[in-house]
Amino acid sequence: MTTASVRTTSPKRRLGDVVFANLTRTAGALILVSLAGVAIFLTSEGLPAFGAKAGELQGHDNFLAYVAPLVFGTILAAVIALVIATPLALGVALAVSHYAPRRIATAIGYVIDLLAAVPSVVYGLWGIGFLGPKLIPIYQWLDEHLGFIPLFKGPASPTGRTIFTVGIVLAIMVLPIITAITREIFSQTPRLNEEAALALGATRWEMVRLSVLPYGRSGIVSAAMLGLGRALGETMAVALVLSASGVVTFNLISSTNPSTIAANIALSFPDSTGVARNALVASGLVLFVITFIVNFAARAVVARYEPGRKK
């Protein structure tokens, strides 16, 4: 008898299986297509702006001169937000993972989820209707006493609708995402490392510094980058709070502030026509590329370190 070897990749497959498998694969492919579609459609609608003549772009000579101050404002607001949010988020994450008793930690988790659930337009409302006015005396104080620092040159905004206020609101909005990722990583710190540190006679803070923080370093970096991505693209809170005039300045507390790409689109889009509208779409493309790169990098960092991170 010949022992003809039979590979089990059977050619006979059931119709239902073939149809269903292809259906799911198509859905997956649709995601890739839609992502490519974002880039393609924004480019095709934004294209006319790149050849725009002087005078068509809110008084700028060309698209680059138009978008550059917006990029500056976008990054400035996001960086302020990140500088405020990262230390706070690390504190909250440590409280949840290592400091608070279990029951309180769960409660803190719920509250942070709540913070993430509030719509951005409500944050904007709060920023313009509450936070901004409350910050006016602080801006005046900064202007009077620390005015020699370029950041606080003033004159202090009489409404509180400054890029610094925006930075604070954005910080609150990105806090949950940074907290969520870092607390996840902190709580995965190998118990052995922690106990080794404690067994050497370390205090709790020394244990955190010697074992938890080094272990979570890449996670902290990528969490901060994801927060950055969120802050860069945030629209409504900025559009509501900021009193923007499109200048390039590091003065954080005056009433002439740089605008951001996203806020500029939201504010100008409804009333714009023709090339001006194309320019807004094109600036959206720039924002898409920036956030895509930031997110891509952040996810690449996570993906690089994740496989080795088994409990």
Next chain:
Amino acid sequence: MAKSIDVSDLNIYYGDFLAVEGVSMTIKARSVTAFIGPSGCGKSTFLRTLNRMHEVIPGAHVEGKVMVDGQSLYDPSVDPVEVRRMIGMVFQRPNPFPTMSIYENVLAGVRLNNKKLSKRDADDLVEKSLQGANLWNEVKDRLNKPGMGLSGGQQQRLCIARAIAVEPQILLMDEPCSALDPISTSAIEDLIHQLKEQYTIVIVTHNMQQAARVSEDTAFFNLAGAGKPGRLIEMNPTKKIFSVPDEEATEAYISGRFG
């Protein structure tokens, strides 16, 4: 209608890795055949090739022949899904479907295969299968309760009822008692004795006493060495294996010198 199985020169692969090498054996109809051997020797892997469950794992494939009543199991025209309806399987850990009641669990194989049953036929099939699995008296008053609510041993008998409800010809059991307490184990062993009147039963077990108690024939598998594929060392009537085995390795394993 129970059937016999003929295996010749079967090699089993996971991707490029040869897990089990050169198995040839005949499994008799209407009898119990036990596979024994140390962990990792490929006895479970081999069992799973007998109803083509093996190829569920990506990259897994076989070379060689498995004939059931003269028909090749791995013929390109054979549908693995049909094979599994003919050759049922019971797993190491009881795995009733958590979203289904006891009643629905028994009918799962039939219902999921699109067979329409009248309420009366369905009731009859559930009773017959649960009777067959020695579970009817314990659950007849709570057929609509979740299957997960039963004890471990009851769950395993529910899984056996579920397997025999599709009326297979052969029943494969992969260490069916390893997660159970001694009383449940004894209940399952009694059941195996009854089932062999109708079915060809193949059982993998790590428990040699169990093999001795329930089986007519026993096959001993072993590794050729660390990192080498598993192979069939000896297959003989159970009485012979446990008294005067042909091979020295079998003797050593059974007398507890290794494994």
Next chain:
Amino acid sequence: MTSLQTAPDTIAQARVRRLPRFAPAIAGAVALAAGTLLGISLGWNVAGIVVVAVLLYLVGLNIWSRLVENARAATDRMMTSLIWVALGLAFIPLVSLLYKVITKGAPQLNGRFLTWTMRNVIGEPGGIYHAIIGTLLITLAATVISVPVGLLSAIYLVEYGGESRMARWIRFLVDVMTGIPSIVAGLFAYALFAIVVGPGTQFGIGGGVALSLLMIPIVVRSTEEMLKLVPNDLREASYALGVPKWKTIVRVVLPTAMAGIITGVTLAIARVIGETAPLLIICGNTDSSNFNLFGGQMASLPVFIYSSYTQPGRNPEILQNMAWGGALVLIIIVMALNLIARIAGRIFAPKTGH
């Protein structure tokens, strides 16, 4: 790096001088008292007093610990305090925000507010009925698009794709997609329909498309996690009964994971229902009810809040108050969805008990 001290030789030596257990409470009380005294004498408000009290507490406890215990213990106490301060700072905005929205929004809520539109309403409070309808319709459209695509993609990733190159790319890009700014999603929908339908098209379904771009990645990720939690035993049990793979997925795997999937989808809805920027661009705004997703501008709750606050017209007080009312309704909807998500998770969970 702190040098750990040389090891003690006996237990007696290991007994170091410690502050009493209630030391932080004492320090806190003293700091608060001192801060209040100072604040009242200098005429500060509550915020100022609290800030000064916290600073006094941090410095005071540090010095006390440094005198009685040692530098390392003082640092440890300092960092513990700072972590709790960070927690407090993170909570203040939430409390303040909820307080503000409730106190400003609650007086607005009445039958008229919820059942009227803004059509032909001038100089008096109208209602947000049209905006609620718009929000529900647009979100429904987004859900109808996102759930099948997201569910099927997740099934592909878990049941078919495995570690194939395509599956890994989808997984990675879905993660990246979660970071797409919402305004970009709006511009995408705008550009898409400008080309497909005609320049300047604004209608409800465009908002559905834009929101689904934001919603799909959330649905995919949560569904993927839930499918991965389904024990492989169940798939094998089903295969062993001769059930084809696709039917195993539809009839065994999906029902087992259903509780988690419903929770995930509800949370995804909660996430996108408050989105403003994309709708501002692709749906526009209107004062009347529009039940047709495929024709004409459509109001939505977030856009109503935004435009009422920023363009309140001649009688700003009225519309700005309505914006707060709208914000309260929106928050209630979002919180309700979060609550439903958790409850649904319980209801649909596989029952194990008797």
